[in-house]
Amino acid sequence: MDGIDKDVAVFPTESSPDLTAIVVAAASAAYRLREIAPLRKLPPAYPGVELSGHFLKHADEQTIVALAAIQRATQRYNIDPRNLAGWGIIAAPRYIGRLTGANVLYKFPRGGTSAVAPHIVAQCSLHSVSGAASIALGMQGPNVGVGGGEWAIGDGVMAALTLFEIVRVPGVWLLLTEFDCEPVPDEEGRPQNDPTCHAVALALMPGSAGASPSQMPGEAANSQLTLRPGSHSKSLRANYPEPTVAEIAGCIDAAERGLPARWACWLPWGGRIEMRLAAAELLLPQEALPQDVLPQDALTRAA
Amino acid sequence: MDREQLRHSLADLIEQETWERPDDFGDGVKIREGLKLDSVDLLSVMLKAESRLGVSLDSRDFDKITTVGDLLTTIQRKMAARATGKAA
Numbered sequence: 001m002d003g004i005d006k007d008v009a010v011f012p013t014e015s016s017p018d019l020t021a022i023v024v025a026a027a028s029a030a031y032r033l034r035e036i037a038p039l040r041k042l043p044p045a046y047p048g049v050e051l052s053g054h055f056l057k058h059a060d061e062q063t064i065v066a067l068a069a070i071q072r073a074t075q076r077y078n079i080d081p082r083n084l085a086g087w088g089i090i091a092a093p094r095y096i097g098r099l100t101g102a103n104v105l106y107k108f109p110r111g112g113t114s115a116v117a118p119h120i121v122a123q124c125s126l127h128s129v130s131g132a133a134s135i136a137l138g139m140q141g142p143n144v145g146v147g148g149g150e151w152a153i154g155d156g157v158m159a160a161l162t163l164f165e166i167v168r169v170p171g172v173w174l175l176l177t178e179f180d181c182e183p184v185p186d187e188e189g190r191p192q193n194d195p196t197c198h199a200v201a202l203a204l205m206p207g208s209a210g211a212s213p214s215q216m217p218g219e220a221a222n223s224q225l226t227l228r229p230g231s232h233s234k235s236l237r238a239n240y241p242e243p244t245v246a247e248i249a250g251c252i253d254a255a256e257r258g259l260p261a262r263w264a265c266w267l268p269w270g271g272r273i274e275m276r277l278a279a280a281e282l283l284l285p286q287e288a289l290p291q292d293v294l295p296q297d298a299l300t301r302a303a
Numbered sequence: 304m305d306r307e308q309l310r311h312s313l314a315d316l317i318e319q320e321t322w323e324r325p326d327d328f329g330d331g332v333k334i335r336e337g338l339k340l341d342s343v344d345l346l347s348v349m350l351k352a353e354s355r356l357g358v359s360l361d362s363r364d365f366d367k368i369t370t371v372g373d374l375l376t377t378i379q380r381k382m383a384a385r386a387t388g389k390a391a
Contacts, residue, residue, distance in 0.1 A: 041322070052339035054321040114354035118346045 016229045019161040022207035023223040023277060024171070027073035028200045028249035029065050033183060033191055036061045044071050046081050049138040056132075058119035060100065061197050062093045062177035063132045069201035070133060070173065076256075079203070081137040087203075088169040089130045089139065092147035092156025094178035094245075097124025103189025129175055141169050152178065153243045154267040161227050164206045174202040174225075178245045198245040200252065222278035223255075229271045240266040248275065255279055304356075304382065309375055316351050320344055330372030338371075358382055 031039070043055040044067050056064055074081060100120050107115040122128065126145035134143040142163070147155035153176050160174040177199040184192045204225060243265035254261035255277035264274040304312070310328055317338060318324040325338055334340050340348065345368070349360050358381035368374050 052321065052341075053323055054339075054344075057320075057322065114350050118350065119343050122343050 018226055018228045019165075020207050020224055020226040021161055021164065021172070021204035023202055023225050023275065024205055025073045025077040025079060025203035026201070026223070026252045026255065026277060027069050027076055028198065028245075028252050029068035029072060030196050030198045030246070030249065031065055031068070032196050033061065033179075033194050036064055036197065039064050039068065043067075044136050046074075046137060048082050049136065051136060055136070058100075058117055058123045059132055060093070060096050060124050060128055062096050062179070062199065063123070063129045065197045065199040066091065066093075066129050066175045066177050066201065067133060067136055069175070069199040070137065073201045073203060077203075081139065084137070084171060084173075084203075085139050086141050086169060087139060087171040087173060088141040088160075088163050088167060089133050089137075089143040089173045089175065090156055090160040090163060091127075091129035091133065091143070091145050091175040091177070092152040092159070093126070093129050093145065094147065094152045095149060095182060096126065096128060096177075099183050099185050099189055099191055100124045101189075102185035106188045129177060133173065133175060137173075142167055151242055151268060152176070153245065153248070153265070154271070154273065157225065157227055157273050158271075160202075160204055161225070171203060171205045174200075174204055176200045176202075176245045176248060180244060180246055196246075198249055200245050200248045222260075222276065224274075224276055226274045227271060228274065240268055243273070251275060251277060306375055306379060309356075309378060309382075310371075312355065313348070313352065313371075313374065313378075316348050316355070319351070320348050328371055330370060330375065332371045333369060334371065334374065335369075352378060356382060358385060 040056045040059065041053070043051045043053065045051070056067075073079065097120065101124060104116045104120050122131075126148045127143070128145065130143035130145050133139075134141075144159065144163075146152070146159040156174055156176050160172045163169060163172050177197065179195045179197050181193070181195050183195055186192050202225065207224060247265075248263055251261040251263035258279045260279065261277045262275065264272060266272050314325055314328045317328075317340070321339065321344070325332070327337065332338065334345060342365075345365070349365070353359060356378060358378060360377070360381065364377050364381075368377055
């Protein structure tokens with residue numbers, strides 16, 4: 001069929017300049033599926049935010065692990081979320097809600113509406129992770145879920161880095177979550193395996209890969225996330241391996257151990273994501289975080 | 304079922320929903336702030352109440368419910384209407 005492999009208009013286009021953000025905090029979390037149930041009774045506690053004790057009762061597993069990753073980031077870098085209330089949140093879950101969905105598909109035909117919890121609508125949708133994180137952190141900026149399936153990492157990075165172009169936010173939390181491997185439900189939605197749920201939380205601020213370190217706030221310029229549109233020739237784009245959240249978590253782990261860390265992947269449309277993290281102690285301290293919205297002209301882009 | 308029996312029954316449902324039995328389930332307690340139920344929590348409780356008590360609630364009923372007293376009164380009115388219908 002004509003047009004199937006034709007280029008379509010996307011943003012950023014292949015001729016767009018690189019998009020770069022400074023990584024000011026990064027953390028990861030990973031839990032086996034059977035370890036997640038106890039976490040439901042331990043909702044995060046941040047100053048100024050009063051959550052109910054059942055806040056996580058119906059939350060998807062990817063939401064719970066994402067909140068754990070955020071909590072590690074805020075604790076490790078002494079971040080008070082009240083200072084980031086105007087930030088945005090981009091979450092890119094992968095196949096969220098499969099176990100709950102399988103359970104609902106089993107129960108609904110047998111018991112009707114009273115047999116299933118309506119929470120699946122709010123808790124197992126694409127925007128559920130970002131929405132829950134926004135409530136838990138007491139944030140007032142935009143929160144959006146993107147991706148949802150294969151290559152969700154690429155969708156998340158692109159959405160986070162382009163958000164700086166669209167909305168005047170001083171920073172963005174990028175949450176990447178997935179199971180490895182996917183949960184296998186039985187007919188009633190009960191898991192038949194014990195996969196690991198991974199989450200990464202990256203706190204991003206607009207920045208420039210092309211700027212010299214002296215132009216950047218402190219040493220934070222050494223920790224960057226970059227999207228390079230159209231980096232690869234079309235003839236070499238077939239069969240790129242899909243990146244994993246665990247790979248990114250490994251990069252963060254190396255930085256936390258004081259090692260310079262790099263991670264990169266190709267995207268099927270030809271773009272490339274590159275992340276480099278300086279040793280964790282070099283990341284931007286809390287007092288350097290802006291309290292107000294940055295003017296649009298503060299955005300810098302790599303040439 | 305009188306009002307106090309209904310109150311006890313609804314407190315059971317809310318305990319199932321929130322893992323906590325409400326300390327205060329008096330008429331004046333606000334659903335959202337006092338019981339920390341969001342709109343989906345309330346919908347879930349009401350679906351269970353419908354099943355347990357045999358009444359049917361629609362979205363217009365939800366708009367009027369802000370306190371425990373509103374909740375009890377709404378359900379009692381539905382139960383009374385159902386009983387009247389059956390008697391007729």
